[in-house]
Amino acid sequence: MTTDAIKPRPGFSLTQYAVCMNGIVWREGLRFLHQRERFISALVRPLVWLFIFAAGFRQVLGISIIPPYETYILYEVYITPGLMAMIQLFNGMQSSLSMVYDREMGNMRTLLVSPLPRWYLLFCKLLAGTAVSVLQVYAFLLVAWFWDIEPPHIGYLTVLPALLLSGLMLGALGMLISSGIRQLENFAGVMNFVIFPMFFASSALYPLWRVQEGSPVLAYLCQLNPFTHAVELIRFALYGRVNWVSLAVVGGCAVVFMIAAAVAYDPSRGIGRHGPAGGET
Amino acid sequence: MKQMDMPTDDLPTPERRNEPAEVAALSIKGVSHSYGSRVALDDISFAVAPGTFTALLGLNGAGKSTLFSLITRLFGVQRGSIRIFGHDIGRAPGEALRVLGVVFQPRTxxxxxxxxxxxxxxxxxxxxxxxxxxxxxxxxxxxxxxxxxxxxxxxxxxxxxxxxxxxxxxxxxxPRLLLLDEPTVGLDVKARADMLGHVRRLVSEQGIGVLFATHLFDEIAEGDDLVVLHQGRVLAQGRLPHILAQSGARDLHAAFMRLTGTAADASAP
Structure with a gap:
């Protein structure tokens, strides 16, 4: 007979918190390994942009020397950080989709009846999704390397904290959105109203000074877009530098989105309003 | 790291033997819940004693799943209180959930x-x-x-x-309390019988309290505690003979029909 690992006294030990986080990240990793299509599409999407879109646009868009770049760069090099952030954006939205999809709260229920605090469970879930997105980004960088996208070696290391932070921010945004979506069909709406505007109204595909020339209003909107700052944070970090404004914006947004998501999943506020999933009573 | 909230009343000691008999495994008092203007549960009260089998009988739409969602804290309790071994699910969710095991209706x-x-x-x-x-x-x-x-x-x-x-x-x-939300739905006759037997053994051999939601009358045994839920209200509760006597019916099927005033045709397995 075994002894109880959970002591009957109230509260949970730090070890138990760690065990829980470990378990959630481990499961997300296993699920990721089992969903090869998801991994492949996550990899193919940015590569299509890189191989086709960027190649086509190379002649159209000239990029002048702007920080953090110290020389003239090819368009492919310019959009690489944007595509890295795009992977994370899609991943964040996809985890939100899977949260809705999990048999309309099926697997979410298993998670949410854990006795550990709910905000902590959601945070672990977020961290697990972020870890997966970081793996996807590195896989993309590996392929891009063969396409002559070669940031400084140290950049592969310095970009990691930036990826973690931007992954948390975009994942938390996805989680926040998922709390408001009741049906899977609404994901098309997320594509139209979240992913596309965030991606296109940002510095992912074109530098902001270019946008400024065309439309000052759009350039202003781009600057308000947290995704722009995720892109710039990654862009600078990839060259071993810190964009402090972007760091502050991404960090601040990550905290705000996380708190909002925790509030949205609070039973007395968010979930309870909509009634049970799937129309059951 | 934040510690879980302590319940305000005296904690029962976790060892089963030393526990005062009066602390219910599950205590539901005056619970109401509505989705907007639609009332799903209306002033529900009942208790599950430790180590007993309680069947929650109701047709689809009676409010069983809503009640389960409240007990498992997927929804917040709007009115009334839910306690698991004395721990209020709203105020000490961690302590309440750690002694609770759940089998949800959808596969999870x-x-x-x-x-x-x-x-x-x-x-x-x-x-x-x-x-x-x-x-x-x-x-x-x-x-x-x-x-x-x-x-x-x-x-x-x-x-x-x-x-x-x-x-x-x-x-x-x-856990010391196990909730099962229509766990036999979709199983063949043998699998149903096996599962029911297994759950009943958990009660008799391990002293686990069970709340078993079902709409299948034949899953209820003579000695079970029974709660009849219909359109969000508890119509009757007690042992089967008590409910039969109360409604003046010969069997549970007839008693249910008399209590609810419906043709309980959804009760066929």
């Missing part, structure tokens, strides 16, 4: 993961480390006769095996 296993992986994940959610979790998983798998399937993908199990696995999973953290 990861189909692509193995039996063992599903169990280890659940154990981790309860803060149970890998080594201990493996020992416990072996124990519960032996109980449900799935020891040889621990490396199988859940997708390859039969419906009945999945349900048994879900019960085993719900028992991993050694």
């Amino acid at each position: 296993l990861d189909l692509d993961l193995s039996v063992m992986q599903n169990l280890l994940y659940h154990a981790a959610l309860h803060g149970i480390g890998r080594r201990e979790a493996r020992v416990r998983a072996d124990e519960v798998l032996a109980q449900i006769g799935l020891s040889d399937r621990n490396a199988s993908k859940v997708r390859d199990l039969s419906g009945g095996q999945m349900r048994r696995l879900e019960i085993a999973r719900a028992l991993l953290h050694r």
Whole structure:
């Protein structure tokens, strides 16, 4: 007979918190390994942009020397950080989709009846999704390397904290959105109203000074877009530098989105309003 | 790291033997719940004593799933109180949830993961480390006769095996109250009987309190406590003979029809 690992006294030990986080990240990793299509599409999407879109646009868009770049760069090099952030954006939205999809709260229920605090469970879930997105980004960088996208070696290391932070921010945004979506069909709406505007109204595909020339209003909107700052944070970090404004914006947004998501999943506020999933009573 | 809130009243000692008999495994008092203007539960009160089998009988739409969502804290309690072994689900959710095991109506296993992986994940959610979790998983798998399937993908199990696995999973953290929301739906006759027998043995042999939601009259035995839920209200509660006497009917089916004033045609298995 075994002894109880959970002591009957109230509260949970730090070890138990760690065990829980470990378990959630481990499961997300296993699920990721089992969903090869998801991994492949996550990899193919940015590569299509890189191989086709960027190649086509190379002649159209000239990029002048702007920080953090110290020389003239090819368009492919310019959009690489944007595509890295795009992977994370899609991943964040996809985890939100899977949260809705999990048999309309099926697997979410298993998670949410854990006795550990709910905000902590959601945070672990977020961290697990972020870890997966970081793996996807590195896989993309590996392929891009063969396409002559070669940031400084140290950049592969310095970009990691930036990826973690931007992954948390975009994942938390996805989680926040998922709390408001009741049906899977609404994901098309997320594509139209979240992913596309965030991606296109940002510095992912074109530098902001270019946008400024065309439309000052759009350039202003781009600057308000947290995704722009995720892109710039990654862009600078990839060259071993810190964009402090972007760091502050991404960090601040990550905290705000996380708190909002925790509030949205609070039973007395968010979930309870909509009634049970799937129309059951 | 934040510690869980302590309940305001005296904690019962966790050892089953020393527990005062009056602390209910589950106590529901004056609970109401509505979705907008639609009332799903209207002033529900009942209790489940430790180590007993209580059947929650109601047709689809009676409010069973809403009640389960409230007990498991998927929804916040709007009015009334829900206590699990004295722990208020709103004020001390951690303490309440750690002694609670749940089998939800929809399947909540990861189909692509193995039996063992599903169990280890659940154990981790309860803060149970890998080594201990493996020992416990072996124990519960032996109980449900799935020891040889621990490396199988859940997708390859039969419906009945999945349900048994879900019960085993719900028992991993050694809860003292087990909720089952229509667990036999979709199972064939033999699997239903097996599962019901298994749950009843948990009550008699391990002293686990069970709340078993069902709309199938033939799953209810003579000695069960019974709560009849209809359109969000408790119409009757007590032992079967008591309910029969109260409604003046010969069997549960007739009693249910008389109580609810409906043709209970949905009760056929």
